Amino acid sequence: MTAQDFEGDAVVTVTDLVAGYLPGVNILNGCSIEARRGELIGIIGPNGAGKSTLLKAMFGLVKVHSGTVTVRGQDLTGLKANKLVSRGVGFVPQTNNVFPSLTIEENLQMGMYQRPKRFRERFEFVTDLFPELAKRRAQRAGSLSGGERQMVAMGRALMMEPAVLLLDEPSAGLSPVKQDETFLRVHEINRAGVSVIMVEQNARRCLQICDRAYVLDQGRDAYTGTGRELMKDPKVIQLYLGTLADAV
Numbered sequence: 001m002t003a004q005d006f007e008g009d010a011v012v013t014v015t016d017l018v019a020g021y022l023p024g025v026n027i028l029n030g031c032s033i034e035a036r037r038g039e040l041i042g043i044i045g046p047n048g049a050g051k052s053t054l055l056k057a058m059f060g061l062v063k064v065h066s067g068t069v070t071v072r073g074q075d076l077t078g079l080k081a082n083k084l085v086s087r088g089v090g091f092v093p094q095t096n097n098v099f100p101s102l103t104i105e106e107n108l109q110m111g112m113y114q115r116p117k118r119f120r121e122r123f124e125f126v127t128d129l130f131p132e133l134a135k136r137r138a139q140r141a142g143s144l145s146g147g148e149r150q151m152v153a154m155g156r157a158l159m160m161e162p163a164v165l166l167l168d169e170p171s172a173g174l175s176p177v178k179q180d181e182t183f184l185r186v187h188e189i190n191r192a193g194v195s196v197i198m199v200e201q202n203a204r205r206c207l208q209i210c211d212r213a214y215v216l217d218q219g220r221d222a223y224t225g226t227g228r229e230l231m232k233d234p235k236v237i238q239l240y241l242g243t244l245a246d247a248v
């Protein structure tokens, strides 16, 4: 069976993941999450909970000590990032996610280095979602604002036609207006058929737009439910959402 033939509902299944940066020091302590076809999954939780580590472990950037990462029915645990990209996993880290000295178009080409022949077709898909990337294709990424860079970074990850896109805090450091725009774009990417797993500091907005979410705490999935369920859950409100109780 190839990944393309996979008909199951789960696009990504992470099971009991134990991972960390140093031998004997685990940051993820048995973390399990799942993203089904077409879902937008939110990951929230306090600073240091292991949210970024989870995405990095899924993308082969942190050593997995035990547990599995399955994508479209294939066990991809511990594969390197370049292999994961060709098997349908895209990752946008929070920072340093564009090549500043390259133009927007060159950044998108870098996303395609494994499949240069499909550049034109994928460029059209990405610029349908982000028309301003086409208009400003010759501009260097280093001269863009934080929000614009985030679009380039997401566009680059989308060039390889991922089945799932992992986003680490796409709204961080942006003005409220730009944050809203970023969430809208993430929603559009998801509606275009890409499953998304998004880590967010802005827990309230994240829960509003995601289908389901996981609250991470001390390297484990502490709570899960639909965004709506978690927003109303008194434990989640008290521990992670602070004054959200007043807002819903």
Ligand SMILES: Nc1ncnc2c1ncn2[C@@H]1O[C@H](COP(=O)(O)OP(=O)(O)OP(=O)(O)O)[C@@H](O)[C@H]1O
Binding pocket: 021, 022, 027, 045, 046, 047, 048, 049, 050, 051, 052, 053, 054
């Ligand atoms: N490169 C690294 N080497 C060693 N330890 C690290 C490294 N990166 C992160 N850690 C540790 O792993 C733990 C989890 O960090 P992680 O960045 O995954 O948290 P997070 O949930 O993403 O937090 P934040 O909300 O602040 O982004 C922290 O205790 C952190 O100090």
Ligand SMILES: [Mg+2]
Binding pocket: 051, 052, 053
């Ligand atoms: Mg983080």
